Amino acid sequence: MSTPTRVKHLTKRALIALTIGVTASMALAACTPAPTATQATIDSSNVALENTGAEVDQVTVALPGSLSNLYPGIEDGILNYNVIASVQEGLVGRDASGKMVGALATSWTTPDATTYVFELRKDAKFQNGDPVTADDVAFSIKEAADAKASPGTYYYLQNMASVAVTGPEEVTVKTKHADAGFLVNMSIAGAIAVTQKKFWQAHNGKIGTSQSLIMGTGPYKVTEFVPDSHVTLERVDTWWGGVPKVKKIVFQFIPDQNTRLAAAQKGDVDIALNVPIPQLKQWQGISNSRIEAVNDLSYVGMIFDQKVKPFDDINVRKAISYSIDRNAIVKNLLRGLGQPASAIMTPESLEPAYSADAAKKLLGTLPQYDFDMAKAKAALAASSVPNGFTTELTYPNTGPQIGLAAQAIAESLKTIGVTVKVSEVPIEQWLATIGDGKHGLGFMWYFSTTGDPSEINSYLVGPDNPNNFTDPTAADIITKSSAQTDPKTRIDDLMQLEKLSADNAVNAPIWWGKSVTYFSNKIGIDAYSPYTFVTMWGSQLFAAKVK
Amino acid sequence: MTGRQSLRLAQTIALRLLGVAVILAIISFLTFALMYLAPGDLVKNLLGNRPSTPEAIAAIRAQYHLDDPFMVQYWDWLRGVLHGDLGESIRMQQPVSQVLADRSSVTIILIVLSFVIAVVTSIPLGILSATRRGSALDRFASAVTLTGLSAPSFALAIVGIYLFAMLLPIFPAYGAGSGFGDQLYHLLLPSIVLAAGIGAILMRMTRAAVIRELDGDAITFARARGLPQSLVQQIALRGALIPIVTSAGLILTFIIGGTIIVETVFALPGIGQLLEESVLFKDLPTVQALTLLVAAAIGIVTVIVDLSYLLFDPRVRARELSR
Numbered sequence: 001m002s003t004p005t006r007v008k009h010l011t012k013r014a015l016i017a018l019t020i021g022v023t024a025s026m027a028l029a030a031c032t033p034a035p036t037a038t039q040a041t042i043d044s045s046n047v048a049l050e051n052t053g054a055e056v057d058q059v060t061v062a063l064p065g066s067l068s069n070l071y072p073g074i075e076d077g078i079l080n081y082n083v084i085a086s087v088q089e090g091l092v093g094r095d096a097s098g099k100m101v102g103a104l105a106t107s108w109t110t111p112d113a114t115t116y117v118f119e120l121r122k123d124a125k126f127q128n129g130d131p132v133t134a135d136d137v138a139f140s141i142k143e144a145a146d147a148k149a150s151p152g153t154y155y156y157l158q159n160m161a162s163v164a165v166t167g168p169e170e171v172t173v174k175t176k177h178a179d180a181g182f183l184v185n186m187s188i189a190g191a192i193a194v195t196q197k198k199f200w201q202a203h204n205g206k207i208g209t210s211q212s213l214i215m216g217t218g219p220y221k222v223t224e225f226v227p228d229s230h231v232t233l234e235r236v237d238t239w240w241g242g243v244p245k246v247k248k249i250v251f252q253f254i255p256d257q258n259t260r261l262a263a264a265q266k267g268d269v270d271i272a273l274n275v276p277i278p279q280l281k282q283w284q285g286i287s288n289s290r291i292e293a294v295n296d297l298s299y300v301g302m303i304f305d306q307k308v309k310p311f312d313d314i315n316v317r318k319a320i321s322y323s324i325d326r327n328a329i330v331k332n333l334l335r336g337l338g339q340p341a342s343a344i345m346t347p348e349s350l351e352p353a354y355s356a357d358a359a360k361k362l363l364g365t366l367p368q369y370d371f372d373m374a375k376a377k378a379a380l381a382a383s384s385v386p387n388g389f390t391t392e393l394t395y396p397n398t399g400p401q402i403g404l405a406a407q408a409i410a411e412s413l414k415t416i417g418v419t420v421k422v423s424e425v426p427i428e429q430w431l432a433t434i435g436d437g438k439h440g441l442g443f444m445w446y447f448s449t450t451g452d453p454s455e456i457n458s459y460l461v462g463p464d465n466p467n468n469f470t471d472p473t474a475a476d477i478i479t480k481s482s483a484q485t486d487p488k489t490r491i492d493d494l495m496q497l498e499k500l501s502a503d504n505a506v507n508a509p510i511w512w513g514k515s516v517t518y519f520s521n522k523i524g525i526d527a528y529s530p531y532t533f534v535t536m537w538g539s540q541l542f543a544a545k546v547k
Numbered sequence: 548m549t550g551r552q553s554l555r556l557a558q559t560i561a562l563r564l565l566g567v568a569v570i571l572a573i574i575s576f577l578t579f580a581l582m583y584l585a586p587g588d589l590v591k592n593l594l595g596n597r598p599s600t601p602e603a604i605a606a607i608r609a610q611y612h613l614d615d616p617f618m619v620q621y622w623d624w625l626r627g628v629l630h631g632d633l634g635e636s637i638r639m640q641q642p643v644s645q646v647l648a649d650r651s652s653v654t655i656i657l658i659v660l661s662f663v664i665a666v667v668t669s670i671p672l673g674i675l676s677a678t679r680r681g682s683a684l685d686r687f688a689s690a691v692t693l694t695g696l697s698a699p700s701f702a703l704a705i706v707g708i709y710l711f712a713m714l715l716p717i718f719p720a721y722g723a724g725s726g727f728g729d730q731l732y733h734l735l736l737p738s739i740v741l742a743a744g745i746g747a748i749l750m751r752m753t754r755a756a757v758i759r760e761l762d763g764d765a766i767t768f769a770r771a772r773g774l775p776q777s778l779v780q781q782i783a784l785r786g787a788l789i790p791i792v793t794s795a796g797l798i799l800t801f802i803i804g805g806t807i808i809v810e811t812v813f814a815l816p817g818i819g820q821l822l823e824e825s826v827l828f829k830d831l832p833t834v835q836a837l838t839l840l841v842a843a844a845i846g847i848v849t850v851i852v853d854l855s856y857l858l859f860d861p862r863v864r865a866r867e868l869s870r
Contacts (some may be wrong), residue, residue, distance in 0.1 A: 256814070
């Protein structure tokens with residue numbers, strides 16, 4: 001490469017201008033403003049929208065990453081659920097308050113604790129106009145439970161013993177043992193995306209690709225899928241729930257956050273999911289728009305691989321738990337867009353047995369490791385490594401806010417002699433570190449789609465947990481809680497599981513997340529809730545104007 | 548060209564292509580080995596951050612032969628390729644050939660456009676700078692190329708979006724468009740951004756080559772004979788042609804690396820983004836096919852550049868074809 005030989009002939013002014021130009025471009029590109037201690041104000045409550053009743057030609061949704069496959073059994077990231085929730089359905093669904101409602105099933109009965117009899121809709125059709133048969137439903141459930149066909153969903157159906165067509169519009173699912181949380185798995189947010197048997201077989205099970213697309217029963221069908229570019233949904237008139245107002249929903253995959261922001265500022269985007277917290281101010285500055293924040297059932301905490309020394313030592317785990325200043329992290333780094341977590345299960349997941357406030361109170365009664373560096377120091381002194389140690393901590397590139405928290409925790413730990421080397425890695429690499437027996441300290445970042453109180457804690461404390469925590473009582477508690485039919489009693493049992501985790505410092509909860517979504521004020525959405533984007537939200541959109 | 552010369556030419560080309568094939572074989576093995584050693588876990592990528600049973604993990608490992616010895620895995624892949632089967636993309640669940648066909652057009656247009664933009668702007672600018680050494684124009688051109696060389700392409704891309712998609716809304720901010728005309732329009736700004744860096748290199752190379760020729764004995768002699776300036780410049784340009792073509796070939800290989808960044812910033816569904824994602828996912832069949840494709844493209848460009856010497860330089864022609 002040749003280098004410019006005549007820079008010395010440049011006029012001073014030109015050089016300065018050039019330097020400013022280059023520096024400005026670097027600053028524009030590489031800088032995200034450091035979070036300040038100011039609370040972000042989310043102004044959703046200030047915007048009163050009116051439903052104009054008009055039809056909408058197209059709604060463009062910007063997504064921060066691409067999908068590789070549309071079938072959640074193959075790829076089950078949270079964005080996959082966001083896209084597919086308006087295209088496919090399960091047997092049941094959820095309303096805005098989290099209550100189970102019918103989807104392809106109009107009703108269900110449980111003649112005994114391990115049998116679910118689903119009465120199917122008579123008016124349900126696939127997007128090609130064919131009626132939905134009980135055989136299609138049973139077939140879809142079988143495939144969802146098959147680890148090879150559906151590696152993304154099979155685990156949730158481990159407890160399923162059988163599925164059978166037991167009447168012209170009736171499907172019966174039996175479980176191996178009683179499980180109060182089983183029903184939610186029958187929803188699209190759980191594990192079931194009902195598709196047509198004929199369609200599945202025509203493509204040899206290779207569904208959800210750019211060629212085969214996907215066949216569902218929802219109000220929108222996929223008409224185009226170009227990985228790394230976009231997915232196009234077009235409304236159909238075959239849905240039992242009616243015809244939605246928006247004719248077309250186009251999901252644009254825009255991985256670069258600056259480009260996503262530019263597209264929204266240009267007016268190319270109506271909805272943007274996962275607005276990055278450090279960029280919030282710029283997003284809020286876009287005219288005729290609003291930012292909606294809602295608790296999104298996600299959990300962030302620390303995991304400790306007990307197969308890796310010194311994390312097999314409870315005092316080491318306690319020392320780290322005491323070093324996490326949850327309140328400061330949420331207030332300053334997340335700008336209030338989250339809640340300090342006192343447990344693994346989110347308060348919202350305890351609804352409808354407890355309101356979110358009552359749930360928070362209840363979870364607060366669990367043993368807590370409130371931020372206290374004196375206690376952290378004492379715990380470390382009592383451990384096998386009283387003088388401290390050095391360890392690694394990786395966080396995924398898709399969670400910059402987790403990186404900020406990692407730095408804060410590393411700073412606290414430095415004061416007691418524990419050196420934490422923080423590094424950002426691609427999300428795929430981060431996934432590989434979870435419970436790999438090499439990384440002792442790690443983050444858990446989990447989006448619950450089902451909203452079931454046992455979804456996350458049974459993963460992090462129960463059998464096959466990534467902490468390599470082996471305590472037979474965990475499995476017993478999970479089995480016992482599953483058998484409870486009364487929601488409150490079941491939550492009492494799950495509290496025992498949380499207590500087991502806290503007493504042994506198995507996990508260190510940090511925060512429960514909020515999703516931050518950008519909306520153009522031309523578009524409104526009915527009944528916005530934590531469940532919105534994992535349920536039939538396409539049909540809830542409407543043309544809006546500010547009152 | 549005599550029959551004997553044609554035969555020599557055919558031999559030269561065959562030998563070069565054989566060389567490319569050997570290099571491809573070596574690269575395929577090295578890529579396979581690097582992917583094998585790279586951090587990450589295909590099973591985790593497939594199962595996601597979810598609980599999973601040991602049986603399911605074992606089934607996936609068996610399905611993708613992850614427990615086979617390294618050489619067995621490589622041989623399985625190679626055998627498939629030699630039979631014309633590039634395998635199936637693990638991430639996309641589609642044949643790799645299909646994925647490549649879907650993705651190539653955007654990247655090919657991007658590369659061709661940016662190459663053309665770079666060539667038609669940089670070479671004339673380089674020649675002008677050389678013939679007017681030290682003038683205001685030369686200094687200005689140097690300043691511009693310095694920016695092109697020193698600003699990273701992701702920064703240029705974001706500045707480009709800000710200036711030409713937002714302040715002056717001439718171009719779209721992102722995406723590849725649909726239909727050929729729309730696609731060209733969508734890919735113009737990314738191509739300009741990609742051309743900036745490589746164009747700067749090409750301009751400096753051209754300038755240096757032309758200056759060297761202008762300072763050469765042949766030109767001094769031509770001027771001494773009283774040849775008109777335009778003819779003198781022609782002689783100088785002809786002499787500078789080989790280094791210019793060589794650097795043009797070189798930058799074509801640089802472009803391919805640049806596409807990864809530009810495609811990501813502009814959200815373009817091309818080969819660059821696919822390569823990055825496939826490497827991260829450990830989608831081995833896709834990575835192997837892409838690496839071979841890129842290496843083959845570079846190999847063929849190099850062969851073409853080498854053969855162009857025969858055309859441009861009678862001395863090379865005489866040496867290569869008359870033995």
